Amino acid sequence: MSVPGGEWSDSLSLYQKESNARVLPLSQNISGTKLEAQRQILSSGRVPDSDRIGEVDIPIDLIPEESLSSLYPFDEIETAVQKRWKQENAFALRDQPSKKTFYCLEMFPYPSGRIHMGHVRNYSIGDALARYKRMRGFNVLHPMGWDSFGLPAENAAIQRGIHPAVWTEQNIAHMKEQLSRLGLSYDWSREVTTCLPEYYRWNQWFFLKFYEKGLAYKKEGLLNWCDSCLTVLANEQVEEGLCWRCKSPVTLRPMEQWYLRITDYAQELLDAIPDLQGWPEKVRVMQENWIGKSEGAEIRFSVEGSSLELSVFTTRPDTLFGVTFVTIAPEHPLLEELLPLSRQREETESFIRKVLHKRATERNTEPGEKEGIDTGLRVIHPLTGDHLPLWIGNFVVASYGTGVVMGVPAHDERDHEFARKYGLPIKEVIAPSVAHEPHAPEMAYTGPGRLIHSGAFNGLSNELAKGKIISELETRGKGVRKVTYRLRDWGISRQRYWGTPIPIIYCETCGTVPVPESELPVILPRDVAFTGKGGSPLRDSESFFRTTCPNCQAPARRETDTMDTFFDSSWYFLRFTDPSNTAEPFSKIAARQWIPVDQYIGGVEHAILHLLYSRFFTRALKDLGFVDSPEPFRALLTQGMVLKDGSKMSKSKGNVVDPDQLIERYGADTVRLFTLFSAPPDKDLAWDDKAVEGAYRFLGRLYQRVLELSRFPSPPPSSGGTGKTPVSSAQKPLLAKIHETIRDVTFDLESNNQMNTAIARLMELLNALGNGNPEKAEELPLLREGYTTLLLLLSPFAPHLSQHLYGLLGQEGLLLDQPWPEAREEAMIRDEIPYVIQINGKLRATLMLPPDIDRSELLKKALEDERIQRNLVDMKLQKEIYVPGKLLNLVVVPR
Known part of the structure; x- marks a missing residue:
């Protein structure tokens, strides 16, 4: 059966044909027949898989809830099966040296208090894969933990008067219960919680190692600042340019912050992208674009009347003779030295304040209209000696390139727009290669051509001129060949409380002093007040802030910045390999055994920063000798979003579906099956209440069938449903269907985790088995084999019901421990x-x-x-x- 996009309609149409539902006369009173019709179907052991019973259309919302709940006792079954899993410690890693390893990991959640349908989908995908691999004979590592530091807990402390630690602990307890209720096969003995000292001490340990190697350093950067609250704000706390708490205007203020030199690994990270064959192409492209390699020249423009020079990076040195102005970022550090030289200082400073306020308002967005101001200063062209105006522009950012750009309005659209607005000269220096090539004079020409108005370089093709102009700049000491990256160093400082304390001490005598490893962890204190004002609460904790210098024993102070929570998640997958180790973050042996992660699963919203930081972290640790693998994740699956009414589920849109309520009404297996069947894992899933009903009815139908089959005498247990049951010629098509299903479901899971098509095949098999008659002794053995096989194949997707029905058929043991069925070629040979x-x-x-x-x-x-x-x-x-x-x-x- 083909199921385009995993839609329910195609599959359910197969069930409608075989439901054997009795047709109700239309003359009957419909409202009086609904429940009776449902009871007739249930008593017959045939469960309809659509809302149509014969010729009578029964809306879902009119079917009594007690009728739905009677399809099968999911609550009783799931409670009993989960109790058994717990008693037998079913999900603990059984590390048998003779078996191959498989590390399956879903991105761990922030403990917000409740799981949502996005969580359910992510974790159901991972759990199905982990269960499948275990049945295939792998040692499967399938852990879970909590990304538990972060701003929401601190905001809760300010708004609700509850300590972040208490709020976080309560949320973890509730969410863990929710995940357990879904029957997810996590080895909870390996649980990791990043806000606990036994975890974050290793954050601090890694920071010290990076500091020793020069990978961690401190420099000035721009932060959101509220003058009223006297505190730094995260981007999320800036709402339309105002402080989220006091509604005062927010500005950008330069402050010292800690950074990690991820740019040292830019080329390595870029070069390795083609090797990430198990990653989606779109994610690899996103990573490549974020790193953003550019080759060109760094050119120095001297400032008139000063010893200062401004460095410009450009990929178009061929247009150097077309420069008519230079633009500098409004937050560029050199402006402190330049502005005193300006005759328009007051107007310039006013413009800078306006732009920086807008930057805080429109954080991470491109400025709309290009705006600028002439500083009154002039810079000197490095080859012509022309004196050019120095402007400040809102479209230039200090953190990108050098924070200074050369304006070439004849050959750059942005510069052209800016020059026309402010009446700046436009000088054409590249003529199209073909004389009749169309070129609108009111637009910038950005195509290839030959140089004009470029002195000794006239007549050269622009590509050849690039290298020759760079050589001339190098000869004159005015420029060099340069490769730059869009990627910036990773700022890890956060002016917040709820995070890992940065293990640095400041001493008036000794300067910046790292905390000795023997004194780790630097514990986050509890004696803090949460007001949202006055900067980091850690400054107000005397027990934390005041300390002694480890070198000279003089009074000193601790660093009050805490680490970006991306630091926590950049190596947690390594801690899962050895979570009880108190002597080191993980052993090299454990890392060698399990890293890289075989299958990583999470949302595409983490395709850049989290994955890039994890890649950098792993490479840095390899260079430090802690791991062998340069990459953290062998294969990546970015699951699609769960949509309702055409948009992502969110409280603000009022379209959230509560997983707890779904489980209460339909059971965990239905919720899991629906999320896995309704769309391919990497595509968005459109919510459909009727599709949830369809998943539930399929499981109810299976329950009724196996319950009926279990009433017949049981032959000796077969070998996991794949034994060579004797069959007649009439039974050969069903035998072939059983083994074709094994083959096809295995292919779907092995090839590209296509769980939706795998489940569709299982629905087809249930239909085929429905044509058998267990009352006929000659058909009973093959039917038992077929249903046993179906339960084995279904168990990764609907583990509770599969385990229960497996026992009803007289099979012993946990399904997790059974071998995955093997398709036999000879069984798939059909006479017709x-x-x-x-x-x-x-x-x-x-x-x-x-x-x-x-x-x-x-x-x-x-x-x-x-x-x-x-x-x-x-x-x-x-x-x-x-x-x-x-x-x-x-x-x-x-x-």
């Missing part, structure tokens, strides 16, 4: 296969015929069929289109 017979491309009949039938015999059989004969009356056969083993299409025209 279905041939589709079409007339002018439309299906008219399906004939069961030998697989090796030749074309002429197939045509003869088709023409003998009454359905085909009816459709050929007064028609003339023009030609036949024959596809061996599949179809025959008769092309006909009127006589």
Whole structure:
């Protein structure tokens, strides 16, 4: 069966044909027949898989809830199975040296208090894969933990008067209960919580190692600042340019922050992207673009009347003779030295304040209208000696390139727009290669060509001129060849409380002093007040802030910045490999055994920063000798979002579906099955209440079937549902279907985690098994084999019901410990296969015929069929289109 996009409609139509639901006369009172019809179906053991019972359309919301709950006792089953899993410690890693390893990891959650459907989908995908791999004979590491530092806990402390630690602990307890209720196969003995000292001490340890190697350093950077609260604000706390708490205007203020030199690894990170074959192409492209390698020249423009020079990076040195102005970022540190030289200082400073306020307002967005101001200063062209105006522009950012750009309005659209607005000169220096090539004079020309108005370089192609102009700059000491990256160093300082304290001490005598490793962890104190004002609460904790210098024992103070929470999540996958280790963050042996993670699963919103930081962290640790692998994740699956009413679920839109309520009504297996079946894992899932009902009815139907089958005498247990059960010729099609399903489901999971199509195949198998009759002794063994196989294949997706029904069929042990069924080639040999017979491309009949039938015999059989004969009356056969083993299409025209 083909299920485009994993839609329910195609699959359910198969069940409608086989539901054997009795047709109710339309003359009957519909409202009086709904419940009775449902009871008749339930008592027959046949469960409908759509909302249509015969000819009577019964809306879902009109079917009594007690009728739905009677399909199968999911609550009783799931409670009992989960109790058994817990008693038998079913999900603990069973590290058997003879087996291959498989590390399956979903991105761990922030403990916000409740899981949402996005969590459910992510974790259901991972759990299905982990269960499948375990049944395939792997040692499976499948852990879970909590990314538990962060701003929301601190905001809760300010707003609700509850300590972040208490708020976080309560949320973790509740969410852990929710995850357990879903039946997820996590090894909770490996649970990691990043806000606990036993974890964050290793954050501090890594920081010290990076500091020793020069990878951690401190420099000035721009931060959001509220003058009223006298505190730094995170981007999330700036709402339309105002402080989230007091509604005062927010400005950008330069302050010292700690950074990690991720740019030292820019080229390595870029070079390794093609090797990430298990990653989605879109994520690799996003990473490549974020790193953003550019090759060009760094050119120095001297400032008139000063010893200062401004460095400009450009990828277009061929346009150097077309520069008519230079623009500097409003936050550039050199402006402190330049502005005193300006005759327009007051106007310039006013413009800078306005732009920086807008930057805080429109954080992370491109400025709309290009705006600038002439500083009154001039810079000197490095080759022509021309004196050019120095402008400040809102479109230049200090953290990108050098924070200074050369304006070439004839050959850059942005510069052209800026020059026309402010009446600046436009000098053309590249003429199109072909004289008649169309070029609008009111627009910048950015194509190839030959240089004009460029002195000794006139007539050269612009590509050849690039290298020659750079060489001339180098000869004159005015520039160098340069490779730059869009990637900036990672700022890890946060002026907040709820994070890892940075292990640095400041001493008036000794300066910046790292905390000795023997004194780790630097514990986050509890004696703090949360007011949202006055900077980091850690400054007000005397027990924390005041300390002694480890070197000279003089009074000193601690660093009050805490670490970005991305630091926590950049190596947690390593801690999972050895979570109880108190002597080191993880052992090299454990890392060598499990890293890189075989399958990582999470949202595409983390495709850049989290994944890039994790890649950097792993490479840095490799260079420090802690790990062997340079990459953290071998394969990555970015699951699609869960949408409702055409948009992502969110409280603000009022379209959130509560997983707890769904589980209460339908059970955990239904919720899991729906999220896995309704769309391919990497595509968005459109919420559909009827599709949830469909998943529930499928499981109810399976329950009724196996319950009925279990009443018949049980033969000796087979070998996991794959034994060579003797069959008659009439049973061969069903035997073939069983083994084809094993083959196809295995392919779906192995090839690209296509769980939606795998589940569709299991639905087909249930249909095929429904044609059997357990009351016939000769059919019973194959039916038992078929249903046992179905339960084994279904168990990764609906583990509770599968385990329960597996026991009803007389099988012992946990499904997790059973071997995955193996498809037998000889069992898939059919005496007859279905041939589709079409007339002018439309299906008219399906004939069961030998697989090796030749074309002429197939045509003869088709023409003998009454359905085909009816459709050929007064028609003339023009030609036949024959596809061996599949179809025959008769092309006909009127006589």
